[in-house]
Amino acid sequence: MSLKITVRYRCFLFSFPSAVGVRARLNGILLSLVALMAGIIDVHARCTAPSFAAIRNFPTALGADDIVAGDFNHDGLIDLATPNSDVDSVSVLIANGNGGYLPAVNYGVGDTPIDITLGDVNLDGNLDLVVANFVGDSVSILLGASNGTFGTATNFPSGNQTNSAAIGDFNLDGKPDLAIVRLSGVSISILTGNGTGTFSAPVVVSLGGPTSARVIHAADFNLDGKLDLAVASSSAGNRGATIMLGNGTGGFTFGAFNISGPEQLDDLIVVDLNQDGRSDVITGNFNTGGISVLLGAGSATLGAPTTYLNGSRGFAIAAGDFNQDGKLDVAVSSSGVRILLGDGSGVLGAPQTFGFGNTASVSGIVAADFNFDGKFDVAVSNSADNQVIVRHNSCGGATEKPKVDFDGDGVTDIAVFRPSTGFWFILQSSDSTFQFKLWGQNGDIPAAGDFDGDDKTDFVVFRPSNGFWFILRSSDNVFTFTQFGLNGDRPASGDYDGDGIADFAVFRPSAGTWFILESRTGQVRSTPFGAASDIVIQ
Numbered sequence: 001m002s003l004k005i006t007v008r009y010r011c012f013l014f015s016f017p018s019a020v021g022v023r024a025r026l027n028g029i030l031l032s033l034v035a036l037m038a039g040i041i042d043v044h045a046r047c048t049a050p051s052f053a054a055i056r057n058f059p060t061a062l063g064a065d066d067i068v069a070g071d072f073n074h075d076g077l078i079d080l081a082t083p084n085s086d087v088d089s090v091s092v093l094i095a096n097g098n099g100g101y102l103p104a105v106n107y108g109v110g111d112t113p114i115d116i117t118l119g120d121v122n123l124d125g126n127l128d129l130v131v132a133n134f135v136g137d138s139v140s141i142l143l144g145a146s147n148g149t150f151g152t153a154t155n156f157p158s159g160n161q162t163n164s165a166a167i168g169d170f171n172l173d174g175k176p177d178l179a180i181v182r183l184s185g186v187s188i189s190i191l192t193g194n195g196t197g198t199f200s201a202p203v204v205v206s207l208g209g210p211t212s213a214r215v216i217h218a219a220d221f222n223l224d225g226k227l228d229l230a231v232a233s234s235s236a237g238n239r240g241a242t243i244m245l246g247n248g249t250g251g252f253t254f255g256a257f258n259i260s261g262p263e264q265l266d267d268l269i270v271v272d273l274n275q276d277g278r279s280d281v282i283t284g285n286f287n288t289g290g291i292s293v294l295l296g297a298g299s300a301t302l303g304a305p306t307t308y309l310n311g312s313r314g315f316a317i318a319a320g321d322f323n324q325d326g327k328l329d330v331a332v333s334s335s336g337v338r339i340l341l342g343d344g345s346g347v348l349g350a351p352q353t354f355g356f357g358n359t360a361s362v363s364g365i366v367a368a369d370f371n372f373d374g375k376f377d378v379a380v381s382n383s384a385d386n387q388v389i390v391r392h393n394s395c396g397g398a399t400e401k402p403k404v405d406f407d408g409d410g411v412t413d414i415a416v417f418r419p420s421t422g423f424w425f426i427l428q429s430s431d432s433t434f435q436f437k438l439w440g441q442n443g444d445i446p447a448a449g450d451f452d453g454d455d456k457t458d459f460v461v462f463r464p465s466n467g468f469w470f471i472l473r474s475s476d477n478v479f480t481f482t483q484f485g486l487n488g489d490r491p492a493s494g495d496y497d498g499d500g501i502a503d504f505a506v507f508r509p510s511a512g513t514w515f516i517l518e519s520r521t522g523q524v525r526s527t528p529f530g531a532a533s534d535i536v537i538q
Helices: 031-037
Strands: 001-004 056-059 068-070 079-084 089-093 103-106 113-119 128-133 138-142 154-157 162-168 177-182 187-191 202-206 213-219 228-234 239-246 267-270 280-285 289-294 304-307 315-322 331-334 337-340 352-354 360-369 376-380 387-391 414-418 425-426 434-438 461-464 470-471 479-484 504-508 513-517 524-528
Touching: 056 187, 068 360, 079 113, 079 128, 089 113, 113 162, 113 337, 128 162, 138 162, 187 315, 213 267, 228 267, 239 267, 239 280, 267 315, 280 315, 331 360, 479 504, 479 513
Parallel strands: 162 213, 315 360
Antiparallel strands: 001 479, 056 387, 068 079, 079 089, 089 103, 113 128, 128 138, 138 154, 162 177, 177 187, 187 202, 213 228, 228 239, 267 280, 280 289, 289 304, 315 331, 331 337, 337 352, 360 376, 376 387, 414 425, 425 434, 461 470, 470 479, 504 513, 513 524
16 A cells, blocks of 8 residues: 655764764764754653653574664664674664664674674764674774675774774874773773774773773763773772773873772763763673762763662663653663663662563663654663564653644744645745745645654645655655555645654545554554545644
8 A cells, every 4th residue: 555765865974073083982872862863853742751662673693792873874764783792793773764674684793792883984974883802802893885784894803802892083183093992901902093994903001900891982081182981890900980091192091990899890881961061971880780870070080979770780771861851861771671860960860660571681772763753762682582672762742843834943834735836835934935836736635744854844745646645855855755545535644653753644535534654663554534525634
């Protein structure tokens, strides 16, 4: 019943500042994703308690250990990738446009990949994959193409038991470099990039004592324009999180550990949790359990840790605004996924738990808007079940938008369609100016709506003779068409699934039934309602 053809998609590209380099990796940290979504998404109504739709499962290869999210093929949708430690590969899952994913495409990498990082390491505008190979003592670089595919992996030596990688321009030459931590050793490895996706031999930087480093992130903690490193340790000698200050030439100065005692760390992310413009650190704790929040002071030190979820292991962490209040919240994989709402000052609330399949095998977590409805969803990698599990955020609902709003000011515009000529005439509410557009032909029926989710009405007509919809998207002036409906149907476009994007819908008088193609799920539903002589209310 439905055929959809798109001439060209809207493209949003992650960009990384050349002066400071890649600020943070996209493994559950929402810094880059928040920047991407700013100005694009709707503002939804705040809800007091997060809620999520049913679990959706997407198979990967064996042993999915980590997960990252990014737009690999420039279609404005968020794709996923996982490293598979059991079969030495990476699974790439491309978004299909309805909140789901196409079957995974697998790429070979080094021995026992356990960590994955995203960045544009060859400066061609496409996201690349950097994979840490634990047994292979290397990092695999897979260069991305604009269509979402990746090239053959190139492996670079990085040190014994490579555990995690961070991408950043550490020597301020405008080319991305790599910082590598290893489970075995007392140092990190710096691999200088040449801007083409290749890297120099590793240069060793001491961590200042016996330590087993697990996770590393890059950020400018002391606000001097030079990237620093946050390192999570699990050794018996030095346990906790430390900041290593960068000197702008590729060197780093070791700092004191900010969590001492028995604590071993499973994860570490960098976010601005209290919205003060300084990088904060959240750690996942192994020994005492839970997570610890360490607020940044704009220097080489972090504040005293505040711990949540005591006694429950905090394996992996992600951040996002899950209740639509404009403040970052935290998601932790710990006996399911636990959401702790943030108040904007760095304080987190009581945890709320959500099931994600076999919770004992959740290896990685990431938060992003997977179905493009303006809400942060959650995805986890599951190493035992060999799959990615996604749950879409169902908190609140889409803010009601005018059906006819061509200038995007939130106020209905006066508009008419002239069937004899196919012209649209619009009186814009924002500035009272007159606009016109030729879109359609004699016999077409106007069916305007916001089909691309940019808060502006698109020019849309329904052609009863063949059931085709013709859309001119306001976001990029691209023409698409979709077949949905039969001759004699009456168009009834609207947001029937509450995701802020218009759905294709028709009323069939002969059957007294509505047929709706939901933008959120891609599924068609039918609802008997009305009689043959009724008029559709739009």
